[in-house]
Amino acid sequence: MAGLTLRRLAAGLVTLLAVSVIVFFATSVLPGNAAYAILGRSATPASVHTLEHTLHLNQGVLASYWSWLNSFVSGNPGHSLVNGQPVASFVSQRFVNSAVLVLLAGFIGTGIGVALGVFAAVRRDGFFDHASAIAALAITALPEFVVAVLLTFLLATNLSHLLPGISVLPPGTKPWDQPRLLVLPVLTLVIVVVPYLFRMTRAGMIEALESDYVMMARLKGLSQRRVIFLHALPNVLAPSIQVIGLIFLYLAGGIVVVETVFNYPGVGQGLVSAVSDRDVPVIQFLVIALAAFYVLVNISTDLLVLAVTPRRRLPR
Amino acid sequence: MTTVDGDKQLRDSRLTDYRPEVLGPPVSRRGFLAGAGTVALGLTLGACGGSSSTSGALGKPKRGGTLTVAITGGGSADTLDPFKANAETDYCRAEQLYESLTRFDASGQLRNYLAEEMTPNKTGTLWTIRVRDGVHFHDGRPLTAADVMASLRLMGKAPSSAGLMTPLDLNGMKALDTKTVSVPAHSPLFTFPAIVGGFWGWVVPANYNPARPNGTGPFVAESFTPGVQSTFKRNPNYWQSGRPYVDKIVITDYSDETSQVNALTSGQANCANDFSLASVRVLKGAGVKILAGEGGVSPFFMRVDTAPFSDVRVRQALKLVVDRPQMLKTVFGEYGSLGNDVFAPPFDPLYASLPQRNQDLAGAKSLLRQAGHSGLTVTLSSSPVAQGLVETGQVFAQQAKGAGINVRLAVVPVAVHYGPNFLKWPFTQEYLSYDQYLVQVANSMLPSGSLNESHFANPRYVSLYNQAVAAADTNLRKELAAEMQRIEYDEGPCIIPYFTPTLDGYASSVHGLQAGKIGFPFGQFTFFDAWIE
Numbered sequence: 001m002a003g004l005t006l007r008r009l010a011a012g013l014v015t016l017l018a019v020s021v022i023v024f025f026a027t028s029v030l031p032g033n034a035a036y037a038i039l040g041r042s043a044t045p046a047s048v049h050t051l052e053h054t055l056h057l058n059q060g061v062l063a064s065y066w067s068w069l070n071s072f073v074s075g076n077p078g079h080s081l082v083n084g085q086p087v088a089s090f091v092s093q094r095f096v097n098s099a100v101l102v103l104l105a106g107f108i109g110t111g112i113g114v115a116l117g118v119f120a121a122v123r124r125d126g127f128f129d130h131a132s133a134i135a136a137l138a139i140t141a142l143p144e145f146v147v148a149v150l151l152t153f154l155l156a157t158n159l160s161h162l163l164p165g166i167s168v169l170p171p172g173t174k175p176w177d178q179p180r181l182l183v184l185p186v187l188t189l190v191i192v193v194v195p196y197l198f199r200m201t202r203a204g205m206i207e208a209l210e211s212d213y214v215m216m217a218r219l220k221g222l223s224q225r226r227v228i229f230l231h232a233l234p235n236v237l238a239p240s241i242q243v244i245g246l247i248f249l250y251l252a253g254g255i256v257v258v259e260t261v262f263n264y265p266g267v268g269q270g271l272v273s274a275v276s277d278r279d280v281p282v283i284q285f286l287v288i289a290l291a292a293f294y295v296l297v298n299i300s301t302d303l304l305v306l307a308v309t310p311r312r313r314l315p316r
Numbered sequence: 317m318t319t320v321d322g323d324k325q326l327r328d329s330r331l332t333d334y335r336p337e338v339l340g341p342p343v344s345r346r347g348f349l350a351g352a353g354t355v356a357l358g359l360t361l362g363a364c365g366g367s368s369s370t371s372g373a374l375g376k377p378k379r380g381g382t383l384t385v386a387i388t389g390g391g392s393a394d395t396l397d398p399f400k401a402n403a404e405t406d407y408c409r410a411e412q413l414y415e416s417l418t419r420f421d422a423s424g425q426l427r428n429y430l431a432e433e434m435t436p437n438k439t440g441t442l443w444t445i446r447v448r449d450g451v452h453f454h455d456g457r458p459l460t461a462a463d464v465m466a467s468l469r470l471m472g473k474a475p476s477s478a479g480l481m482t483p484l485d486l487n488g489m490k491a492l493d494t495k496t497v498s499v500p501a502h503s504p505l506f507t508f509p510a511i512v513g514g515f516w517g518w519v520v521p522a523n524y525n526p527a528r529p530n531g532t533g534p535f536v537a538e539s540f541t542p543g544v545q546s547t548f549k550r551n552p553n554y555w556q557s558g559r560p561y562v563d564k565i566v567i568t569d570y571s572d573e574t575s576q577v578n579a580l581t582s583g584q585a586n587c588a589n590d591f592s593l594a595s596v597r598v599l600k601g602a603g604v605k606i607l608a609g610e611g612g613v614s615p616f617f618m619r620v621d622t623a624p625f626s627d628v629r630v631r632q633a634l635k636l637v638v639d640r641p642q643m644l645k646t647v648f649g650e651y652g653s654l655g656n657d658v659f660a661p662p663f664d665p666l667y668a669s670l671p672q673r674n675q676d677l678a679g680a681k682s683l684l685r686q687a688g689h690s691g692l693t694v695t696l697s698s699s700p701v702a703q704g705l706v707e708t709g710q711v712f713a714q715q716a717k718g719a720g721i722n723v724r725l726a727v728v729p730v731a732v733h734y735g736p737n738f739l740k741w742p743f744t745q746e747y748l749s750y751d752q753y754l755v756q757v758a759n760s761m762l763p764s765g766s767l768n769e770s771h772f773a774n775p776r777y778v779s780l781y782n783q784a785v786a787a788a789d790t791n792l793r794k795e796l797a798a799e800m801q802r803i804e805y806d807e808g809p810c811i812i813p814y815f816t817p818t819l820d821g822y823a824s825s826v827h828g829l830q831a832g833k834i835g836f837p838f839g840q841f842t843f844f845d846a847w848i849e
Contacts, residue, residue, distance in 0.1 A: 040403070166578050166584045263570050
């Protein structure tokens, strides 16, 4: 396992490098640069030229990538081109904000999805099973922002005013200091994520409940609860873990929409703004952080699957 | 300095009277405090006080509370340096912290503001500026001549105003006393007061440091995170004594209109800027009030040095395809007013009335036939720079079909519109806030202008402009400006179908807001008169 982990981490580093190269060159192909973003309407050729010089934007693409890579690897991710603040501190708060959303939505969604899946599988073909199947399909078909807007309509602006319609975290406050602001964004993400996990768990659970060892356990006279939770469910875990990993990855990417609708100061908003401004140090930092998250989640799910599947750990 | 003749002409004309007749004669500090109520009221209400454009309630303003303002258009490039202001968020913040020598009132007329008096000599080659008493910066220092000179020098360097300031001899400025500055000019420039009142005109201290905001404005900077939020608290020593009424103003960056609507309807913001017609309907249904301003303009610019727009008949044909009332109604409903392909709106002192242009598809087709461009295809580069721009482009493309013109609409993001191709688009749209006619065209219609997207370079037009800014006699100036407007109307490069409304939303608990006529939200982001119930 240790060897596998190390190999996967090394591969992960190569992935990060590749991502940084691709994104850097993709950004350089976009028209304009940070100088244009800063000067806006006052961008005369002369003023752009001067500002480009100040910001070191007039080197060739390869040279600037190399200098960025050198400073990044030596621990200095640089300063934002458009507001001069150090990249790390500028985006660290956004990371924390987005991480809280992803983790809350991921864990809550996983809990609910698995529970619903087990429940539907146990009461297969019952009323709950049919009703939830239709509901899950309908919800999965809805785009994220539609769910967000519907929730806002129901709970914040039109039918009731139970919750805040916008989740602007004042700078300097931590997300957990303002739990009311987190409810709608997390609820949106949970609703988007649950149906998929629910259907996967249900299918796996049904298969497990039809297996020989479950029939054996029932014949032995074990209680329904023991059969479900100690015999059937662990066998559903392995494929479920893969799905849960995918869900966390999806959340990391899909958070942009939710952050925009609720004006939540997170990584999604930050990245959109940085790309629009062609703020290369910030873009690189955010993209590498997101890629690192993807790599780590992938490695973790693979290791967890190995952990819950003792069979795989035996030598062939 | 001024002869009797010049004085009389200046006194006679309403156009160039920059004496502070609205604010009252120069007063001592005590007298000023006593009259503070009338003073500020006069300034903000100006000549008109239509009830639909104010949120004033009968009743005394209450102190306290926080204005939570939701502004779109900002991002990580947000700055508190007013000379680098670009996005709406930057201007909103700058207007709370800093002020200018002159200012437009609610009816679009230019008034003295920090300047008590701005007087030209007979030929317009020497200006004398005296600033009012009782104005202090946030750090307590009084406003002096040295600060005015430093500010003018910075304006002479800032990209958005440097071009306008070139006729001035900023090196020859002198402080005549602690409150008075003389500013010579290389060439006559009677439009100087309008220049310093534009959205690039700021008064900063002589030891100006952008990292430490220090202005004369109604609010003092407390905290600022670019792209997210800023918090300002009230300036207890503000020169308009008694104002502002609220304790704090929190300006938050919003990424789109829907979240602004949600913020207003769920009570998390009590002011938000620049809504589309659809959002206005939603807001009204939810009990949010609408502040409707005007003065901005959304011209189409055609590059006169590029085929086919280099042929004046093609330009005239494109102006004739527009059904202006239909366009305005589709995009802005009952808001806004019709335009006539000329920059001066009716309230501008130099406005010259011309016959309202209407749609004439037959005339357009005939002109195109003469120019040999029947069945013309053009590409319009549009961008959501302001509300309604892209929708206007769509309506234009639809209407142009009636004259056999095929308009391909290419919508680009705002960052690309102002990117390397800015000032190079052959056929594009823009949004411009209001400034007095000669300053507006100096930017947009002269070869030396910084925003001349059409590359218009008409020698007669330039000559008229040079004469107009040098004309001491305001009647002569009016005549010259009228001829300039005639040129714009006949052969100019712009289609100006309407004057753009600015539609802002605010909670019904907020009073004292005033719509303006310079194409900025909330008048000029004017919050020092606002109070919360």
